[in-house]
Amino acid sequence: MRTIQATLQRPTQPYRLKSFACIAQDFNDISFHNSSLTDGSQLYTSFLRQCTERKSLSGIRRVQLHMIKSGFGHLSLGNKLIDAYLKCGSIDDARDLFDELPHRHIVTWNSMIASYSKQKRSKEAISLYEGMAWEGVFPDEFTLSSVFKAFSDLGLVRGGRRAHGQAVVLGLEVSNVFVGSALVDMYAKLGRMRDARLVLDRVLEKDVVLFTALIVGYTQHGEGVVALEVFGDMLKQGIKANEYSFASILITCGNLEDISNGKLIHGLIIKSGFESAVASQTSLLTMYSKCGLIADSLKVFKRFVNPNQVTWTSLIVGLAQNGREEVALTKFRQMIRNSINPNSFTLSSILQACSSLAMLDQGKQIHAIVMKFGLDRNKFTGAALIDLYGKCGSTEMARSVFDGLLAFDVVPINTMIYSYSQNGLGHEALELFNRMKDLGLEPNDVTFLSVLSACNNAGLLEEGCRIFASMRNNCNIELTRDHYACMVDLLGRAGRLKEAEMLINQVSNPDVVLWRTLLSACRIHREVEMAERVMNRVFELAPADDGTHVLLSNLYASTGNWDQVIEMKSMMREMRLKKNPAMTWVDVDRETHTFMAGDWSHPRSKEIYEMLEELIEKVKGLGYVPDLRFVLQDLDEEKKQRSLYYHSEKLAIAFALWRSKNKTTTIRILKNLRVCGDCHNWIKLVSIAVRREIIARDAKRFHYFKDGLCSCKDYW
DNA sequence: GCATGGCCTG
Numbered sequence: 001m002r003t004i005q006a007t008l009q010r011p012t013q014p015y016r017l018k019s020f021a022c023i024a025q026d027f028n029d030i031s032f033h034n035s036s037l038t039d040g041s042q043l044y045t046s047f048l049r050q051c052t053e054r055k056s057l058s059g060i061r062r063v064q065l066h067m068i069k070s071g072f073g074h075l076s077l078g079n080k081l082i083d084a085y086l087k088c089g090s091i092d093d094a095r096d097l098f099d100e101l102p103h104r105h106i107v108t109w110n111s112m113i114a115s116y117s118k119q120k121r122s123k124e125a126i127s128l129y130e131g132m133a134w135e136g137v138f139p140d141e142f143t144l145s146s147v148f149k150a151f152s153d154l155g156l157v158r159g160g161r162r163a164h165g166q167a168v169v170l171g172l173e174v175s176n177v178f179v180g181s182a183l184v185d186m187y188a189k190l191g192r193m194r195d196a197r198l199v200l201d202r203v204l205e206k207d208v209v210l211f212t213a214l215i216v217g218y219t220q221h222g223e224g225v226v227a228l229e230v231f232g233d234m235l236k237q238g239i240k241a242n243e244y245s246f247a248s249i250l251i252t253c254g255n256l257e258d259i260s261n262g263k264l265i266h267g268l269i270i271k272s273g274f275e276s277a278v279a280s281q282t283s284l285l286t287m288y289s290k291c292g293l294i295a296d297s298l299k300v301f302k303r304f305v306n307p308n309q310v311t312w313t314s315l316i317v318g319l320a321q322n323g324r325e326e327v328a329l330t331k332f333r334q335m336i337r338n339s340i341n342p343n344s345f346t347l348s349s350i351l352q353a354c355s356s357l358a359m360l361d362q363g364k365q366i367h368a369i370v371m372k373f374g375l376d377r378n379k380f381t382g383a384a385l386i387d388l389y390g391k392c393g394s395t396e397m398a399r400s401v402f403d404g405l406l407a408f409d410v411v412p413i414n415t416m417i418y419s420y421s422q423n424g425l426g427h428e429a430l431e432l433f434n435r436m437k438d439l440g441l442e443p444n445d446v447t448f449l450s451v452l453s454a455c456n457n458a459g460l461l462e463e464g465c466r467i468f469a470s471m472r473n474n475c476n477i478e479l480t481r482d483h484y485a486c487m488v489d490l491l492g493r494a495g496r497l498k499e500a501e502m503l504i505n506q507v508s509n510p511d512v513v514l515w516r517t518l519l520s521a522c523r524i525h526r527e528v529e530m531a532e533r534v535m536n537r538v539f540e541l542a543p544a545d546d547g548t549h550v551l552l553s554n555l556y557a558s559t560g561n562w563d564q565v566i567e568m569k570s571m572m573r574e575m576r577l578k579k580n581p582a583m584t585w586v587d588v589d590r591e592t593h594t595f596m597a598g599d600w601s602h603p604r605s606k607e608i609y610e611m612l613e614e615l616i617e618k619v620k621g622l623g624y625v626p627d628l629r630f631v632l633q634d635l636d637e638e639k640k641q642r643s644l645y646y647h648s649e650k651l652a653i654a655f656a657l658w659r660s661k662n663k664t665t666t667i668r669i670l671k672n673l674r675v676c677g678d679c680h681n682w683i684k685l686v687s688i689a690v691r692r693e694i695i696a697r698d699a700k701r702f703h704y705f706k707d708g709l710c711s712c713k714d715y716w
Numbered sequence: 717g718c719a720t721g722g723c724c725t726g
Contacts, residue, residue, distance in 0.1 A: 181717065212717040244718035251719080282719035313720040345721040352722080383722040414723040446724050453725055486725045517726050700726085 044077055048084045057093070060084045064097070079108040086115045095124075106137055114146040122150035126159065141172050145182040152189035160186050164199075174202050181210045188217025206237065212245040219248065224256040241268065243277035250283035254290035262287045275303075282314050289318025313346040316353075325353035326592065329362060342373065344380045351384035358670040358697050359587055360392040377404055383412045390419025392668065393695040393702045395428070408439050410447065418450040423702045424711050426458025433467075445477055452486040456493070457701055459715050464490045481507060485517050492521025493715075497530055512542040519548065523555040531555055584648035585670045588659045595655070598646040602655065612654035616645060619685035622708075627678040649679045649696065657690060666693040674698045684708050 044063060051059035064081055078101045085094035091112075098104065098112055109132055116125035129147040132139060139147070144167050151160035164173070164183060172179040180203035187196035200206065200214050211234040218227035231249045235241065241249070246269050253262035266284060274280050281300060288296040301307065301315045312335040319328035332350045335342065342350070347370050354363035367376070367385060375381045382405045389398035398419045405412055413436060420429035433451045436443055443451075448471055455464030468487050471477050484507050491500040500518050504510045515538045522531035531552070538548045553568035584595045593602065602608060616624070626641045649671055656667045675683075675698040687694050687705040694705040704711035 185717065207717095209717045214717090216717065242718090247718045279719040284719095286720075308719095310720050315720090317720060343720085348721045378722095380722045385722095387723070409722095411723050416723090418723060444723095449724050456725080480725090482725045484725090489726065513726050520726075 041077065045080060048077075048080055052084045052087045055088050057085075057088050057090055060088060061093070078103075079105050082108055083111055086111050091115050091119060091121070104135070104137070106140060106143075109137055110140070110142040110146070113143055113150075117146040117149045117153075120153055122153040125150035126154070126156075129163070139166060139170075141176045141179050144170075144172060145178050148182040148186040152186040155190065157190055157192070160190060173199065174204050177203055177205055177207050177210055181207075181213050184210060184213040184217070188213060188220070191221060193217055193221060193223065206234075206239065208234070208239050208242050208245050211239060212248050215245065215252065216248050219252040219255060222255075224252045224258070227252045228256075228258075228261060241272065243274050243280045246272075246274055246277070246280035247283040250280065250287040254283070254287035257291050259291040259293065262291060278304075278308070278311070282311050285311070286314050286318065289314075289322060292322060294318060294322050294324060307340070309340055309343055309346070312340055313343065313349065316346060317349045320349045320353035320356075325357050325359075328353045336369075342369065344375050344378050347373070347375060348380045348384035351381065351388050355384070355388040355391040357585060357587075357592065358392050358668060359592070360388075360394070360668060361587060361590055363388040363392065376401065377406045379405060379407065379409045379412055383409075383415045386412055386415040386419060390415065390422055391697060391702075393423060393697065393704055395419055395423050395425060408441055410436075410441055410444055413441065414444070414446045414450050417447065417454060421450055421454035421457050421701075422697075423704070424457050424713070424715075426454045426460045426463070429454030429458075430460070430463060442476065445480060445483070448477060449482055449486060452483060452490070456486055456490045457712070457715075459494070459713075461490060461494045461496075481511055481514060484510075485513050488514055488517045489521065492518055493524060495525055497521055497525065497527060501530070501534075510537075512538055512548075515541065516548055516551065519551055519555075523551060523558065526555070526559055528555065528559060528561075582648050583672045584652040586652040586656045587668065588656055593652070593655060595648040595651040597648050597651075598643070599648065599651060602651075604655065604658070607658050608651055608655045611658040612645065612650060615650075615654055615657070615686055615689065618689040619682060622685045622688060624682060624685050627681060644678050647676060647679050649675060650682065653683065653686065653694065657686075657692070664692065666695055668695045669697070671696065671698045674700050675703060680710065680714070684710055 044067060047063050048060065051057075051063065060081065063084075067077060067081070078097060082094045082097055082101075085091070085097065094112065094115070098108065101108075109128065113125045113128050116122065116128065125147060129139065129143060129150075132143070144163060147163055148160060151157075151163060164186075167173045167179050167183065173183065174180070180199055183199045184196045187193070187199065196214055196217050200210055203210055211230060215227045215230050215234075218224065218230060227249065231241070231245070231252075234245075246265060250262065250265055253259070253265060265287075269275060269277075269280055269284070281304065285297050285300040288294070288300060297315065297318050301311065304311055307315075312331070316328050316331050316335070319325070319331060328350060332342070332346070335346070347366065351363060351366055351370075354360075354366060363385075367388075370376050370381050370385065376385070382401055385401045386398045389395070389401065398416060402412060402416045413432065417429045417432050420426070420432070429451055433443065433447065433454075436447070448467065451467060452464055455461070455467065464487065468483070471479055471483065484503060488500045488503055491497075491503065497518070500521060504514050504518060507514060515534050519531055519534045519538060522528075522534060535548065535552060542548070549568055549572045553565050553572075556562070556564040556568065581596055586593050586595070595602065599605075626644045628637070628640045628644070649669055652669045653667060656669070660667070675696055680703065683694055683696065683703070683705050685708060686692075688708040696703040696705065701712065
């Protein structure tokens with residue numbers, strides 16, 4: 001305060017003096033250290049600087065008001081005021097003032113354009129840039145660097161090219177590496193990698209930023225191999241990589257799952273002394289997890305002294321996507337305990353972990369956290385929540401999340417359609433699909449896949465055919481093998497095997513999946529003859545396809561051709577093919593229990609098997625007869641029955657019922673393969689016997705068992 | 717120029 005007083009004793013005009021005091025009072029914690037301030041201009045400047053440091057918008061407004069009153073405004077200080085507003089984040093205040101200023105310095109133009117660009121208000125950035133020339137102000141390297149971003153943000157290739165032309169005319173394209181980098185970045189973001197490359201080649205003095213822009217561009221357009229080459233070129237030219245370029249090239253390695261180059265880069269990072277640089281270490285972590293090396297990922301994570309939000313999130317994403325859902329949940333809880341807030345990235349990933357294990361209770365807890373952070377209307381977390389509820393069999397909850405979303409987006413809609421599909425609600429899926437047009441949204445390839453699968457799961461043959469036909473007329477959608485596979489399945493399961501086969505023949509290069517789908521339809525309709533023909537096609541394309549061997553041996557088993565079953569099994573043995581073992585998970589009291597067929601590894605196995613025997617007796621009373629067609633071994637009758645009784649889903653249900661005796665809660669199980677016909681029938685009867693609802697999610701869809709019926713209407 | 721994310725048939 002003393003310094004202010006000192007300044008104020010040397011006034012130039014009494015009026016100003018008084019008002020400075022007023023301003024000073026409003027900011028009585030602001031002090032003036034520069035006692036040599038003698039005129040208003042310097043004093044204003046000093047005030048503005050301090051307001052900027054404090055991010056005090058009201059302070060700047062007061063200064064502006066005072067300047068106007070004292071006749072100081074609208075002159076040289078205007079640019080400084082604009083700068084102060086921009087630094088405090090109020091672009092609109094800055095613009096109001098900007099429009100009033102009679103003389104606007106190129107620097108002020110640049111600040112305005114750069115701010116609009118940064119805040120993705122790209123249209124405003126471009127319109128200012130285009131307005132400059134009218135006032136006889138010509139863009140410089142700063143103007144161009146920021147306006148390129150605006151063009152790429154809006155996808156305006158033509159405008160971007162025009163601005164590029166201006167850079168060429170001004171000679172800045174080759175001589176200024178900032179302009180060059182911004183240009184490379186623009187073309188990369190516009191997907192014009194050839195142009196980006198040409199620009200880079202022309203820049204005289206290249207640097208690491210310029211190269212990184214090109215590397216990122218190639219990586220983001222799926223040309224990781226080229227990105228690696230460019231990185232190599234950069235090093236060859238003696239340009240050293242820094243933290244950011246390491247971060248970028250590691251993403252490339254991760255996408256390519258190129259662990260050998262990844263490790264090479266890891267070594268380079270250590271050599272170059274960037275071992276504690278956050279961005280490159282986070283990329284390193286992600287690279288290892290994308291390559292499936294979770295242990296290495298964890299090792300990198302442990303080296304962080306203070307992992308931040310992004311680091312924690314990267315770890316959790318890696319765990320969730322590598323089938324380590326439980327560990328992901330543990331880490332998530334640790335993150336929260338360490339007072340690191342999750343963001344929409346974290347929450348959507350952890351929700352993904354919950355939905356892939358159908359952990360409804362855990363998922364609901366995460367939903368509460370999502371709401372706490374105000375992200376329940378966010379499209380990413382929203383889609384993840386819809387997916388969770390859909391995969392847990394609660395389409396009502398999924399729908400309520402969906403209805404709460406702020407804006408319509410194709411992904412949440414696809415997720416919702418797919419939720420209906422999984423739960424056999426074909427008509428609901430179709431209704432939403434039809435509504436998309438009214439909402440002005442273009443369905444994409446995933447939308448069609450989801451809606452076709454909805455028709456498939458609900459047995460809506462006519463509707464499916466109609467949609468498929470409409471896709472063929474829609475030139476915006478590329479018909480993929482996946483869409484064909486869905487149709488083949490739909491036709492095949494409806495028994496229209498000939499048509500399904502004809503459809504496959506229309507595909508230019510039918511792959512194994514298509515033929516195997518038809519083969520599976522042959523199995524359902526016990527079409528041994530066609531199956532053998534199709535089998536040959538499958539083995540031509542994939543001689544060692546384990547799925548096909550299993551499928552065929554199932555077909556032979558269900559038609560009682562045990563000789564062929566044995567032949568298949570021995571073929572599988574010879575080729576060392578192993579059936580994926582069937583597993584069932586069940587969540588009881590927030591703990592996940594895993595079961596395999598005939599499994600005695602559970603500590604409460606004795607109780608489980610007792611419960612199971614009890615259940616079997618009960619359902620036998622309701623007419624249960626073991627369906628021996630689902631036994632894939634040629635055992636004697638008694639053993640066949642036994643092998644059916646101990647299927648993993650039966651064990652899991654017995655356990656869950658034992659643990660929740662006298663309760664009425666719904667039992668939820670998750671199976672990695674598709675539920676077998678015998679178990680399906682058994683569970684229906686159990687739902688009557690114990691008067692409980694049972695929800696089973698198998699590899700393909702949901703089964704909602706209640707009062708002896710299943711939501712799939714025995715069609716799966 | 718740089719680190720993390722949502723939906724997908726069989």
